[in-house]
Amino acid sequence: GAVVSQHPSRVICKSGTSVKIECRSLDFQATTMFWYRQFPKKSLMLMATSNEGSKATYEQGVEKDKFLINHASLTLSTLTVTSAHPEDSSFYICSARVDPGTDTQYFGPGTRLTVL
Amino acid sequence: AQTVTQSQPEMSVQEAETVTLSCTYDTSESDYYLFWYKQPPSRQMILVIRQEAYKQQNATENRFSVNFQKAAKSFSLKISDSQLGDAAMYFCAYRSPLETSGSRLTFGEGTQLTVNP
Numbered sequence: 001g002a003v004v005s006q007h008p009s010r011v012i013c014k015s016g017t018s019v020k021i022e023c024r025s026l027d028f029q030a031t032t033m034f035w036y037r038q039f040p041k042k043s044l045m046l047m048a049t050s051n052e053g054s055k056a057t058y059e060q061g062v063e064k065d066k067f068l069i070n071h072a073s074l075t076l077s078t079l080t081v082t083s084a085h086p087e088d089s090s091f092y093i094c095s096a097r098v099d100p101g102t103d104t105q106y107f108g109p110g111t112r113l114t115v116l
Numbered sequence: 117a118q119t120v121t122q123s124q125p126e127m128s129v130q131e132a133e134t135v136t137l138s139c140t141y142d143t144s145e146s147d148y149y150l151f152w153y154k155q156p157p158s159r160q161m162i163l164v165i166r167q168e169a170y171k172q173q174n175a176t177e178n179r180f181s182v183n184f185q186k187a188a189k190s191f192s193l194k195i196s197d198s199q200l201g202d203a204a205m206y207f208c209a210y211r212s213p214l215e216t217s218g219s220r221l222t223f224g225e226g227t228q229l230t231v232n233p
Binding site for chain 1: 162166
């Protein structure tokens with residue numbers, strides 16, 4: 001149980017275009033999802049916390065107009081990188097928490113974004 | 117703010133032997149959760165083990181066990197009978213009580229474990 005999927009697994013886009021990444025909890029409802037960014041051989045950096053039906057909470061230094069997060073249902077959160085630039089190239093990982101009473105996050109397999 | 121420190125960027129172990137990965141953290145909270153996650157080359161984060169701070173007993177999961185020293189703010193991971201499949205990046209993570217942080221995780225910088233045949 002507790003499987004999280006991400007789509008796409010890899011995406012290459014041109015500079016200036018927008019890219020949407022989906023994060024789905026497959027066998028549970030997730031009231032809260034998290035979006036992380038990871039650079040090569042580095043740790044995970046939390047970008048934002050997404051709660052179903054409300055606005056996402058962004059970490060300091062993360063541009064909310066650049067990284068749009070929508071959590072419209074209990075099983076789906078999306079991250080849209082708007083007007084992508086080469087410096088946005090990275091590995092993006094989402095995670096989901098089963099419900100407010102638990103403390104364990106389950107992670108998706110990640111999405112590698114390359115902006116040309 | 118809480119910080120998590122993994123002082124060993126790289127570790128290696130011979131297959132079938134035991135290795136210990138170190139993790140220390142800084143917090144003023146008394147109730148929290150600690151985790152070890154594994155990230156193999158596939159980049160999929162996998163939960164290895166978790167520990168509630170209010171529990172004195174060290175958590176164990178098969179070949180994985182922790183040495184939780186609350187006063188010293190230390191949370192090391194011991195891998196026994198190491199297998200080739202254990203080779204991965206290991207991240208230590210801290211989570212505040214839900215009420216104060218919304219369940220966010222703070223990760224250490226990671227330890228790259230190599231298992232030699």
